[in-house]
Amino acid sequence: MIMFLIRKILWATATLAVASVLVFATLEIIPGDPAQVMLGINATDEAIAALRQDLGLNKPVLERYFSWIFGMLQGDFGNSYTYSVPVNELVADRITISLPLALLSLLLSTVIAIPLGLYSASRRGSLADTSIMALSQVGIAIPNFWLALLLVYFLAIWLQLVPAGGFPGWDAGFVVALKSLLLPTISLALPQAAILSRITRSALLETLGEDYIRTARAKGLSTGATIWKHGMRNAMIPVLTILGLQFAYLLAGTIIIENVFYLPGLGRLVFQAISLRDLIVVESVVMMLVATIIVINLIVDLAYLWVDPRLRHRSA
Amino acid sequence: MKTMKKLFAAALVTTALAPLVLAGQAIAAKTSLVMGMALEPPHLDPTAGAPAAIDEVVYANVFEGLTRIGSKGEVLPALAKSWEISADGKTYTFNLHHGVKFHDGSTFDAEDAKFSLDRARAEGSTNAQKALFAGIDSVTVKDANTLVVQLKTPAGNFLFNMGWGDAIMVAPETAEGNKVNPVGTGPFKFGSWVKGASVNLVKNGDYWGTPIALEKATFRFISDPAASLSAMLAGDVDAFANFPAPETMPQLRADPRFKVVIGSTEGETILSTNNTKPPFNDVRVRRAIAHALDRQAIIDGAMFGLGTPIGTHFAPHHPAYVNLVDQYPMDLEAAKKLLADAGHPNGFKATLKLPPPTYARRGGEIVAAQLRKIGIDLEIIPVEWGVWVPEVFKAKDYDLTIVSHTEPMDIGIYSRDAYYFNYSSDAFNATIAKLNETTGEAERYALMAQAQKIISQDAVNGFMFQFAKAGVWNAKVNGLWENSPVQANDLTGVSWSD
Numbered sequence: 028m029i030m031f032l033i034r035k036i037l038w039a040t041a042t043l044a045v046a047s048v049l050v051f052a053t054l055e056i057i058p059g060d061p062a063q064v065m066l067g068i069n070a071t072d073e074a075i076a077a078l079r080q081d082l083g084l085n086k087p088v089l090e091r092y093f094s095w096i097f098g099m100l101q102g103d104f105g106n107s108y109t110y111s112v113p114v115n116e117l118v119a120d121r122i123t124i125s126l127p128l129a130l131l132s133l134l135l136s137t138v139i140a141i142p143l144g145l146y147s148a149s150r151r152g153s154l155a156d157t158s159i160m161a162l163s164q165v166g167i168a169i170p171n172f173w174l175a176l177l178l179v180y181f182l183a184i185w186l187q188l189v190p191a192g193g194f195p196g197w198d199a200g201f202v203v204a205l206k207s208l209l210l211p212t213i214s215l216a217l218p219q220a221a222i223l224s225r226i227t228r229s230a231l232l233e234t235l236g237e238d239y240i241r242t243a244r245a246k247g248l249s250t251g252a253t254i255w256k257h258g259m260r261n262a263m264i265p266v267l268t269i270l271g272l273q274f275a276y277l278l279a280g281t282i283i284i285e286n287v288f289y290l291p292g293l294g295r296l297v298f299q300a301i302s303l304r305d306l307i308v309v310e311s312v313v314m315m316l317v318a319t320i321i322v323i324n325l326i327v328d329l330a331y332l333w334v335d336p337r338l339r340h341r342s343a
Numbered sequence: 344m345k346t347m348k349k350l351f352a353a354a355l356v357t358t359a360l361a362p363l364v365l366a367g368q369a370i371a372a373k374t375s376l377v378m379g380m381a382l383e384p385p386h387l388d389p390t391a392g393a394p395a396a397i398d399e400v401v402y403a404n405v406f407e408g409l410t411r412i413g414s415k416g417e418v419l420p421a422l423a424k425s426w427e428i429s430a431d432g433k434t435y436t437f438n439l440h441h442g443v444k445f446h447d448g449s450t451f452d453a454e455d456a457k458f459s460l461d462r463a464r465a466e467g468s469t470n471a472q473k474a475l476f477a478g479i480d481s482v483t484v485k486d487a488n489t490l491v492v493q494l495k496t497p498a499g500n501f502l503f504n505m506g507w508g509d510a511i512m513v514a515p516e517t518a519e520g521n522k523v524n525p526v527g528t529g530p531f532k533f534g535s536w537v538k539g540a541s542v543n544l545v546k547n548g549d550y551w552g553t554p555i556a557l558e559k560a561t562f563r564f565i566s567d568p569a570a571s572l573s574a575m576l577a578g579d580v581d582a583f584a585n586f587p588a589p590e591t592m593p594q595l596r597a598d599p600r601f602k603v604v605i606g607s608t609e610g611e612t613i614l615s616t617n618n619t620k621p622p623f624n625d626v627r628v629r630r631a632i633a634h635a636l637d638r639q640a641i642i643d644g645a646m647f648g649l650g651t652p653i654g655t656h657f658a659p660h661h662p663a664y665v666n667l668v669d670q671y672p673m674d675l676e677a678a679k680k681l682l683a684d685a686g687h688p689n690g691f692k693a694t695l696k697l698p699p700p701t702y703a704r705r706g707g708e709i710v711a712a713q714l715r716k717i718g719i720d721l722e723i724i725p726v727e728w729g730v731w732v733p734e735v736f737k738a739k740d741y742d743l744t745i746v747s748h749t750e751p752m753d754i755g756i757y758s759r760d761a762y763y764f765n766y767s768s769d770a771f772n773a774t775i776a777k778l779n780e781t782t783g784e785a786e787r788y789a790l791m792a793q794a795q796k797i798i799s800q801d802a803v804n805g806f807m808f809q810f811a812k813a814g815v816w817n818a819k820v821n822g823l824w825e826n827s828p829v830q831a832n833d834l835t836g837v838s839w840s841d
Contacts (some may be wrong), residue, residue: 067393
């Protein structure tokens with residue numbers, strides 16, 4: 028168990044180190060001088076040189092890389108070139124939208140998908156199963172931004188029940204803020220739920236074909252108890268894997284949904300920072316995301332141990 | 344099933360009640376405005392950055408200069424209530440308003456004005472338009488309300504330059520913090536900034552000038568065109584001065600809740616031409632290109648019909664504008680003959696480098712198709728702004744490119760040494776030099792007309808169209824600008840009817 032953890036943590040550290048070099052190098056290579064972008068095409072060379080000096084862009088590459096890394100190790104991500112505020116503050120603002128949005132979507136998709144998958148698997152071949160699977164196929168095929176536009180059209184423009192987009196901030200009141208996250212959450216959750224319900228169904232069906240299930244049934248256990256006690260627990264491994272991937276995706280991959288609902292989340296921040304060549308923000312946010320994904324993977328690995336005792340013994 | 348019914352009933356009731364609620368709100372005239380903008384400003388200090396989004400939030404609202412630019416591009420008094428210009432055109436004496444206070448309560452006087460101008464032109468200044476201040480020799484404080492600016496040479500556009508956002512007045516105590524907490528003298532004070540979402544301004548109760556009608560103004564940032572439309576239709580946003588989805592204009596125009604106003608901007612959109620690179624160094628080749636361009640087709644195809652054809656580098660809304668669209672009317676035979684005279688009877692190959700905006704990418708494809716008709720075969724090279732600036736603008740490594748020149752009153756760029764068109768004309772330079780020395784309005788307009796004609800005759804660039812300002816706002820909102828002679832959203836005259 029301890030060895031397993033140590034190995035995982037060493038592996039995670041190495042991944043982070045490699046990622047930091049890749050991220051830094053990529054952003055060094057892409058063309059575009061942040062100072063030039065900020066001051067525009069009419070700026071004098073003198074003004075651009077002065078700004079580059081202010082931003083510390085004239086220092087050698089290695090010096091900038093190491094000061095970035097050492098800063099991050101101390102929790103200091105530097106100052107945004109364009110916003111002129113610490114990157115920490117920027118990210119802290121954005122995370123209060125992106126994180127709740129990701130968690131809510133994950134929760135909603137799990138609450139929808141797992142019961143549906145379970146039900147489908149237990150009634151394999153029935154009309155209900157076929158209908159759920161057909162629906163989930165549609166859910167996978169529909170792009171989430173299109174679903175978002177439909178939801179906006181019906182619920183925001185037509186019925187005027189919720190705002191079409193934007194985020195008033197948590198200061199505006201919990202309910203008001205939650206209301207503005209409602210449509211984005213649904214848009215993100217439904218396609219994810221479609222995938223998750225199919226995974227749950229197929230994992231469960233596979234488990235239900237195992238010998239020990241037949242044994243359990245032969246012992247006289249009811250269908251419900253068999254599925255719940257023996258089937259579900261063993262089917263959880265692929266479901267957990269997908270959940271971990273989905274969370275990482277929901278946190279980082281929501282740029283399109285954030286654009287459709289003009290939510291000031293992390294995705295928007297990175298998008299804007301790239302176009303303004305606010306390299307320090309891009310580098311730092313990407314590194315934070317890499318770290319988050321590594322942590323999520325670690326949690327998923329630990330969750331495997333929890334659901335599957337065999338892995339616990341093997342890794343000890 | 345029962346719950347479904349209940350939900351449906353709830354939805355029906357809500358829909359039925361919505362107009363009542365809205366009607367209730369309309370009894371008192373609204374005093375807040377939500378303005379949508381496609382881009383968020385990176386910061387809020389107009390003296391430290393080029394992005395138009397900065398001025399679009401704070402110019403005239405939070406910050407004021409000695410002069411200001413009015414809705415037709417005219418120079419109006421602002422913090423300077425009047426001025427005298429010496430006979431040699433080199434000394435400007437500004438009489439400043441009394442009793443003006445910055446938002447932090449400190450007094451604005453000639454010392455602050457001197458500080459602002461000296462700061463912008465200082466060594467190490469990061470002002471994006473530092474060239475505006477290059478002609479200043481010295482700035483002196485005569486008394487608390489009198490500022491004297493001595494120029495090195497006469498500059499007829501000096502008062503206009505002092506109306507730019509880059510020349511606004513700041514206080515020494517707060518100047519460094521203006522990026523995140525702007526402190527100016529304007530009718531609005533900075534309220535809050537939800538990064539990525541909105542900037543809120545509130546009425547300045549101690550404003551020195553005419554009081555404004557609005558209590559609150561919010562700038563909300565929505566970059567997605569479809570989202571902008573939804574925000575407008577759902578009533579989340581009251582106005583878009585520049586609506587980012589021109590293709591949806593017919594839908595909005597048909598809706599009585601909205602007013603659609605197509606105005607013009609300072610954006611001359613041109614086929615920039617490298618005037619020293621063969622074969623474009625031959626004026627006949629450039630004239631042939633001018634004859635081959637079908638401007639209306641470009642406007643229809645690339646801009647959904649929004650835009651005004653131009654024949655020179657000047658904004659059509661300006662009083663000194665001369666319509667030169669017919670200097671080289673579309674005429675393929677004339678174009679082919681000019682090419683043949685220049686020694687290219689079968690045309691030639693060249694490159695067209697296109698920056699990312701739609702007007703350039705889509706416009707470029709149409710231009711290429713039009714020039715192919717006279718035998719000019721263009722290879723289209725799409726480039727990022729990060730490449731366009733060093734390669735095309737700085738190193739002048741290009742044949743043709745398409746770009747919108749958005750600075751106000753920028754015909755003077757044709758007299759700049761080593762500007763990226765590589766154009767040089769003694770007649771034009773003499774006209775601009777004279778314009779710089781002239782301060783009388785009528786004489787200035789005559790010289791501007793002459794300058795427009797010279798570059799049009801020389802077909803320096805392919806003059807295509809003036810970028811339109813497609814504004815959409817709630818039909819009850821009054822006082823928003825139809826045109827944008829400066830990139831700003833001046834909200835000082837905005838109010839709601841009934």
